[in-house]
Structure formats: C-alpha cells, structure tokens
Amino acid sequence: MSRAVLLAAAAALAIPAPALADELRDAVAADLPSLLTIYRDLHQHPELSFQEVRSARIMADAARKAGFKVTEKVGKTGVVAVLENGPGPTVLIRADMDALPVAEQTGLAFASKVRATSAAGVESGVMHACGHDTHMASWIGAARLLAARKDQWSGTLVMIGQPAEEIVAGAEAMLADGLFTRFPKPDFALALHDTADLGSGVIGVTPGFALANVNSVDITVKGLGGHGAYPQTTKDPIVLASAIVTRLQTLVSREASAFDPAVVTVGSIHGGAKHNIIPDEVKLQLTVRSYSAESRKRLLDGIARVAAGEAAAAGMPADKLPVVTISPEKADATWNTPALSERIAAHFRARFGAERVAAPTPSMAAEDFGVFAKSDPERIQSLIFWVGGRPQAELDAAQREGRVLHGLHSPFWAPEADKVIATGAEALAGAAMHLLPKT
Numbered sequence: 289m290s291r292a293v294l295l296a297a298a299a300a301l302a303i304p305a306p307a308l309a310d311e312l313r314d315a316v317a318a319d320l321p322s323l324l325t326i327y328r329d330l331h332q333h334p335e336l337s338f339q340e341v342r343s344a345r346i347m348a349d350a351a352r353k354a355g356f357k358v359t360e361k362v363g364k365t366g367v368v369a370v371l372e373n374g375p376g377p378t379v380l381i382r383a384d385m386d387a388l389p390v391a392e393q394t395g396l397a398f399a400s401k402v403r404a405t406s407a408a409g410v411e412s413g414v415m416h417a418c419g420h421d422t423h424m425a426s427w428i429g430a431a432r433l434l435a436a437r438k439d440q441w442s443g444t445l446v447m448i449g450q451p452a453e454e455i456v457a458g459a460e461a462m463l464a465d466g467l468f469t470r471f472p473k474p475d476f477a478l479a480l481h482d483t484a485d486l487g488s489g490v491i492g493v494t495p496g497f498a499l500a501n502v503n504s505v506d507i508t509v510k511g512l513g514g515h516g517a518y519p520q521t522t523k524d525p526i527v528l529a530s531a532i533v534t535r536l537q538t539l540v541s542r543e544a545s546a547f548d549p550a551v552v553t554v555g556s557i558h559g560g561a562k563h564n565i566i567p568d569e570v571k572l573q574l575t576v577r578s579y580s581a582e583s584r585k586r587l588l589d590g591i592a593r594v595a596a597g598e599a600a601a602a603g604m605p606a607d608k609l610p611v612v613t614i615s616p617e618k619a620d621a622t623w624n625t626p627a628l629s630e631r632i633a634a635h636f637r638a639r640f641g642a643e644r645v646a647a648p649t650p651s652m653a654a655e656d657f658g659v660f661a662k663s664d665p666e667r668i669q670s671l672i673f674w675v676g677g678r679p680q681a682e683l684d685a686a687q688r689e690g691r692v693l694h695g696l697h698s699p700f701w702a703p704e705a706d707k708v709i710a711t712g713a714e715a716l717a718g719a720a721m722h723l724l725p726k727t
Contacts, residue, residue: 312433313714315436316429316433316713319429319432319433319713320429320706320709320710323426323428323429324425324705324706324709326350326424326425326428327421327424327705330343330346330424331396331398331399331416331705332398332400332401333400333402334387334388334400334402334414334415334416335386335387336386336388336389336404336406337386337407337451337452337454337455337458338365338407338451338457338461339365339386339404340386340449341365343385343424343449344360344361344367344385344449345360346424347367347383347427347449348360348367348369350428351369354435354436355371355435356369356370356371356435356445356447357371358370359470359471362448362462362465362466362470363450363458363461363462363463363464363465364461364465365385365451366448366449366450366451366461366462366465367448367449368448368462368467368470368471369445369446369447369449370444370445370446370447370471370472371435371438371445371447372472373438373442374442374443375442375443376441376442376724376727377444377475377476377724378444378445378472378474378475378476379443379445379476379477379478379720379724380446380447380448380477380478380660381427381446381448381477381479382449382450382477382479382657382660383423383424383427383447383449383480384423384449384453384454384479384657385420385424385451385453386420386451386453386455386458387415387416387418387420387421387454388415388416388417388418388697389410389412389414390412390415390697390698390699391412391413391415391699392417392699394700394701394702400413400415400416401413402414402415415699417697417699417701418454418482418696418697418701419481419677419696419701419703419708420453421705422482422675422677422703422705423479423480423482424449425705425709425712426480426675426709426712426713426716427449427713427716428713429709429712429713429714429716429717430447430712430716430717430720433713433717434717437717437721440721440726441720441721441724441725441726442724442726442727443724445720445724446471446472446474450657453657456617456618456619456654456655456656457617457656459657459659459660460656460659463659463663467660468664473664473667473668474660474668475669475723476628476668476670476723477657477660477668477669477670477671478670478672478673478716478720479671480672480674480715480716481672481673481675482674482675482676482696482708482712483648483674483677483695483696484677484678484693484694484695484696484701484703485648485674485678485683486646486674486678487676487679487680487683488676488679488703488707488708489644489675489704489708489710489711490644490645490676490680491636491644491646491673491674491675491676491711491715492645492646492647492675493624493629493632493636493671493673493674494629494648494649494650494651494673495624495625495626495629495630496624496626496650497579497621497622497623497650498622498624498650498655498672499619499621499650499651499658499672500551500577500578500579500619500622500650501576501579501580501581501583501584501618501619501620501654502576502577502618502619502654503584503587503588503614503615503618504573504576504614504615504617505573505574505576505588505591505612505614505615506571506574506613506615507529507572507574507591507595507610507611507612507613508571508610508611508613509525509559509569509572509599509610510525510568510604510608510609510610510611511523511524511526511566511567511568511569511570511604511608512568513565513566513567514566515564515565516564516565516566517564519566523604523608524566525566525567525568525570526559526560526566526567528598528599528610529559531598531601532572532594532595532598532610533554533557533572535594535597535598536552536554536574536594537552538594539552539586539587539590539591540552543586543590544586544587548578548579548580549577549578549650550576550583551576551577551578551652552577552587552591553574553576554572554574555573555574555575556572556573557573558570558571574591576588577652577654579621579650580621588614595609596609596610619654619655620656620658620659621658622657622658622670622672623670624671625661625670627669628669629671632671632673632719633645635718635722636673636715636718636719639715639718640711646674648674655672657670657672658672673715675708675711675715676707676708677707677708678703678704679704
C-alpha cells in the first residue's frame, strides 16, 4: 500500500491534523479496518464480569500472533502477554474486557442481542455500554504496532487483558493469581478509557486523583408497624428513613470541605406494602464516593452517626436502632502519578497537537486499574487517560441548547469507534515507546 493511500486513510478519520505525523500513524490507519472488524465482533458478543472467555481468547490469539508470550486464565479469565526486548524498564498496558448487564438500544447494525446471567443470578441483556470493546481493539492495535517496531524500543512489555473491571474485582484477582510474581513487575502502568465528555480523538490526562473511592452501604431502618390511621401507636420507619436521607446530605454540604469532593447518594429506598399500613422496617441502599482515605472514613463514620442520631431523635428504643452495613466490596481511588502524567501529556501534545490534549477534572466514577500501582507505590508509576468518543458537534450543540447527553453505561452509548481506536492504539504504542527508549 502506498504512502499516499495510507495518508488518505488517516485523513478519512476526520481527526484534526497531528503535530507529529509519522509512520506510526500511517501504520494505525493501515490496520484500522482489521481493528474495526475485531471491535464489531467484540461489541456483538459482549461478556459479563469473569465470563470473558471469548473476549480473552481473541486478545490472547492476537498477542500470540504478534509475537508475545501469552498466558491465559490469570485471575480466572485474564490474559497476560509478555514481550522481552532487551534491557530497560518494564511497561504494563491494560485493557478491561467485561461488559454490562444492559439491553442495547443503539440501533447499530452490529448491536448486541446477547442475554446472560450474572453471578448474582440475574438474567439480562448484555452490552459494551462502557466502551471496553474499544479498549480491547486499541490494545490489540498497540500490541501489533509495538511488536513490529522492536528495533525502536528497548525493555519489556507486559500487556494484560483484565476481567471484571465493572465489579472492581478483576485487578485484585490477577494480583492474587501472581501477576507480579509470575510475570515481570512494571515500572510504569498505562491504560485508557473512552469518554462521552470529550470530542472524538481528544485525549484527556488528569494528574493526581482521577477516579474515586467507592463504598456501598445498606441501612435497615427499624420501626414498630401498625395501622396508618393510628400513627401515634407506631414508630414509623418511613418518616425516620426520610429524616436519615435528608440529614445524610449534610455530610457533604456541611461537613466536607469544598476542596475535598464527596458524594453520598441514596439510590434505593424500600418499605411498606399498602396505603394504610405503617411497616416494621425500611431498607436504604447508598453509594458513597470520595478520594482520600480520611474523607472516606469521615463519610462512613458519619453515616452511622446520622442513622443512630435520627433514630434517637425519633424516640426509638435501643433494640430498634438502624443497622448500618458497609459492603466489603469497594473500589479505591485511582491515582495518576503526577510526574508520569505530565511527562506523557507532554508527549501527547507533541504527537497529536495541543488542541487534542485536554486536562479533565477528576471523576467520581470508579475503576480498579489503580490497584496495580497501589500494590507497590514506591516502584510503579501509573496513568489512565481518557479518549473522547463523542462528535464535537454534538457536544457543542448540547452546550448551546442546554441538553444533557447520554453517556457511558447508557443503552444508547455508541462512541465513534474508529476515532477512539485509532487514537487509543497510537497513544498506547507511542507512550510505551516513549517510556522504553532505545539505548
């Protein structure tokens, strides 16, 4: 294929002109039809957390064909692909593989029609509503680029396909299965994530805290039920639960610093069965978001204090106090090493142009990518960056008109996959080569 044809293919992506046009971008353009075929296949056949058997096989086969030494079934369904290429640092590149229990409504010709049952026993539609299919395709593209350019870098690559990111369990599972004892431990860890908040092909780098701590909390509010016509003979748990919900908001509005982001959301409230019956209990389900360990502790302690205090104010006896249960399943905040973040952001500005590199604010969403670096923070520098998947015209129109657009985890989310994958593959490969210079 001629250089002119390759450049025309790159131009067809309609991404603003790069600051540094080179053969790496040409190679991405040439490989893009193959990567999009893989993406559509993955999109059409999504798999839930720890069920990513088919997805893992596709990634393993692609890495093996590129020349990596591949190990499968690490952390249940994870993939580890290693390419040793002389002296130098070790770089880990992660792509997450799992999909969500969402029935797709994008209208795409290759939309998912898959249904599956989760580990919790719930059957539902399954969809790559978080864009992990674009992550996997970008990972495969980067693996091919790096394997074909071994003469341009020196060191070791450890590329992993991670299961169960959506339930923040896959990173821990891979570590528990010997990720950093059976395979080389990285000096640098890289990952990408698509986003609906940036224009297609725009890269976002957030130094420091990038994603949040997450805790799930259940509160069982007890009461003394009875006839709705005689509330004076009862202890109404619905009124008490309402007071708790209202008071919980002050943990953020009156107890948290404006410079210490926090979220307490009551996502579920269940109680009662009939208009004229006051029930014996009400159940609340909360999600709690923070960044620092101190903020997390203050919020969780505050939830218990508020629940007990409101119950006391309502005159509940000691044996009727609310029961607060903090789920052992949690996510820790994702920290982007500032020095690495600034270094790679500068590399991206040189490669893609300053207009395609943004600095988004931290997100209160969660990830488990940060677990890898947290296992050895003295050694491992870590960065997860964003790749925009929303047409810029849509973002501009929504801002003018005051509209809220659907985004990740929506049944309607369909990123501009060609731009996400082309940008993602080049960014991962370029960043890795930058960190593994030929000596």
